[in-house]
Amino acid sequence: MQEKQFDIVIIGSGAGGGAAAQELSGLCKDGVRIGLLEWGPKFRESDYTGQELEMAQKLYFDGGGVLTKDKSMTLAFAKAYGGSTVVYTGTSLTILKETVARWGVPGITWEDLKERSKKYISQNNVHLLEEDKINDNNALFRDGCRKLGYRVEQFPVNVKGCQGSGMCNLGCPNAAKQGTHRVQLPAAEKNGVQVVTSCKVERIGDRVLEAVVADAGVGHPSAWAPGRYRVRAKVIVVAAGAVNSPALLLRSGFGRSLPALGRYFTCHPALILVGQHEKPITNYYGHPKSFYSDHFAESGHFLLETCMYFPFTTAKNLAGFGPEHSRFMSRMDLLQMILVLAIDEAAADNRISVDGSGNPVVDYTLTSATLDSLYESMKVCAKIFFAAGAAAVHAPAGKKFLIKAEEAGRLDEFITRDELKTGKVSIAAAHLMGGCRVGENSAGSVTNVWGRVHGVPWLYVADASLFPKAAEINPYVTIMAMADRSAEDIRRRAPQLLN
Amino acid sequence: MLSSGERLFLLQAASVIVPEAARLDAGSKEEFLRIIERALETRPVAMQRQFKMLLRLLNLAPVFYYGRTFDTLETQKRREFFSWLQGGPIGLLRKGFWGLKAMVFMGYYGQPEAASTVAYAPSKEGNEKLEKMARV
Structure with missing residues (x-):
């Protein structure tokens, strides 16, 4: 097993991981080593063919057909440099004040999320089409x-030079959609963040993780050769999405002290x-x-x-x-x-668990x-x-x-x-949220309001799994705003975390 | 990955679910099966096993109603059987049938050539097309 070392490792490069990478990348100029490990590959422009099945197989877990445990619903979520921001339609809404009030988490205010959302709305060229x-x-x-x-x-919508292909969910073939793969990740890399694609993180231990790099057979080759890696880091940020973040933490054993881990999963x-x-x-x-x-x-x-x-x-x-x-x-x-x-309501019994092999199981009842x-x-x-x-x-x-x-x-x-x-009517989960919800204590939540895992000062979450309840709108801007908070806390605590 | 019996069942089921599938030429039928096989290969092993079990179950289940297996039924009876599965009282069978339908639709509509048969002709330059159509 090869050894690697960073000061900060981010797992996942979607709306949350991409935003966190950019927001932390300013630390690189002070010598902080930041790595980002992404399960999926970085696609070449020529990989975006617009062919339905081909792109679904390339971009989505199980070709977009991940099933819930009871097989009543499918879930589509992507693995790629840029995560699901590669495959959404770019709809960019700011969370409503009423929703944040319904979340009812002291310390998370609509005014704060709105300010942070504004930044990403500006960066990602969000505007109304003519x-x-x-x-x-x-x-x-x-x-x-x-x-x-x-x-x-x-x-x-967050597009630049949209040519109206209508193929947003298959990855834009015209490079118009301004997901994290077009904006935040290149900015982070420019500042010194090392991105390693086709890298699946299997387990997290005490400031160390185990990962496997495999040849994806598509896209740019990974920065690391295929093989197994042990990666040490002083801070680990989990941003693998609302299915894979809870699953990763569960198979790493964090569920023993965090009874809410994986629970309160919502999905519109x-x-x-x-x-x-x-x-x-x-x-x-x-x-x-x-x-x-x-x-x-x-x-x-x-x-x-x-x-x-x-x-x-x-x-x-x-x-x-x-x-x-x-x-x-x-x-x-x-x-x-x-x-x-x-x-949908956030119910404790709607949850992500892991099977005997550590793979995620989405246990969701309509x-x-x-x-x-x-x-x-x-x-x-x-x-x-x-x-x-x-x-x-x-x-x-x-x-x-x-x-x-x-x-x-x-x-x-x-x-x-x-x-x-169910079964007669085809139901699909639109937006995956929760599982590592923010809150005041470990009895009912997984992280504090800054995305820091309760009782684990070096471990953060920065993605949609933080949502305590449904976003009630298309969530990606809010995911970025929540990840922005996690990154801010890490920056604030950097002197104690990184020394 | 699929046995000859499973392949035959899928083709018979397809001609009920998408009647045009019965008229596919040999090459397109092979492509239909190849798409399904490739999709299955990327799914978890447990799901592959469940799907193969489902195919066997659906072929045998009509015995209890018609006294014959699915592969020996006339098209009308096959359609009745599938209608019963789809709207019936047993959730597991409804979901299983949905899975079968999804695979058949994938094999049929997932072929790039199918687009032209369903009046679907997207373009990477869709806005240009919109503009032209607006001028007309």
Whole structure:
């Protein structure tokens, strides 16, 4: 086993790890050695082909099809230089004041998160797309919502030179999306942070970790040769995401003193709903996610966002099969899509654990409340589709495959709660959060409000696993803000931690 | 990785789930199976085992209802059986069928050639296309 030594090691390079790396990189000029270990490879520009299956296999764990323990839901999260910021749509919202109040963690204020968010919104070129870049799929959602009196807003997005490939979830083939792989990581490397890709951290011990570098077979080669490594560091920052951070800490034995480790996992369970128009609309050209509605966030506990998916993803998210499914699929140019995100409660029993081999297990139960939200959302979306002029709507909990426009007044009859059955309806986790939640003590949380693991002064967490409850919006800016806090605490404590 | 029986079952299931799959030429059928095999290879071993078990179970299960295995049923009965699985009372079977459907859709719609058959023609320069369409 080869030995390596750093002062600070960061594990993971997504929104959290990337932000932490940049914020700590200023220490390099004082001689502090910082390493960042990322499980995935750094892709070459030519690797972004826009092909659905090829990119899913390259970018996502289990090709985007990680299943929960009870197999009711899939989870998609990436491994790459830049983590999941390579595959999101770039939607950049600041957490709401009400949400932070609901988090109810003394020491975490909305004003603080807002200030930190502002920095990343500026760095990552967040702005609203011009009207001529809005395709029909997005405009119809906006217009449908407005007709019905639902509040609807345009998403600020973090793109530079977006050419509207619509392939955001497959990694932007035009290098336009400003994830950490375009902004924070290059800045950190410029300041002296050493990034090691294709490097999986297996275990953390007392200021030491064990890692394996493997040839990913794609992208740039890792900075280290394939093999096993023992890496010593005075500070370790875990930013491997809401599944892998708790899993890493659990298999390293930290669960013995931290009963909340892995628990309170939330994920915004999501449905893709589809309307069909009589004439072609522009849907796969242009940015796929330009508008959202939080009109039902308080009353129905769900959010609505525009989306446009690829053939396989679309097909598997429709309930049904056979001739009517095929006919529907055969005209993707007629389809309008909405993504529903349920705002799920943080429950202690929804948790990440590890199996006998140390691999993560996502033990998540969809509650009645979440299923109720998803059910209500189907009727709301059907109304939006029809208000936008759709000829038919596919509701996964529909009593029939398609509800026609002339049946729009009979939604309660055709979309029923008892048809919303797990397995029949395809549910996917949209945003993975919690598992190393912040809080006041080790009885109910894993870290303090600065991301420092309770009772372990050299160990930090800096990613979405810190969230004590759901973000209730697309979370990446908030992840960066939380990681920013962890980095600030490390900088503040550097004299005692690093000497 | 898949046995000949499992491959046959997948092709028979595919022609019910995506009727067009029955008309695929030999090369596309092979590609359909190759996509599924490759996806399985990247999944945890336990999941690979569960999927193979599911295929065997689904082939045998119609015996209890129709007195015949899936591979000997007519298309209409196969469709009825799958409809029952999808909406039925047994959660594990619904989820298992969803897994089968997902694999079949992956094998069929995951082939790049499928895009042109579903009126899906994305472009890396989508905004240019939008602009042109707006002018028309």
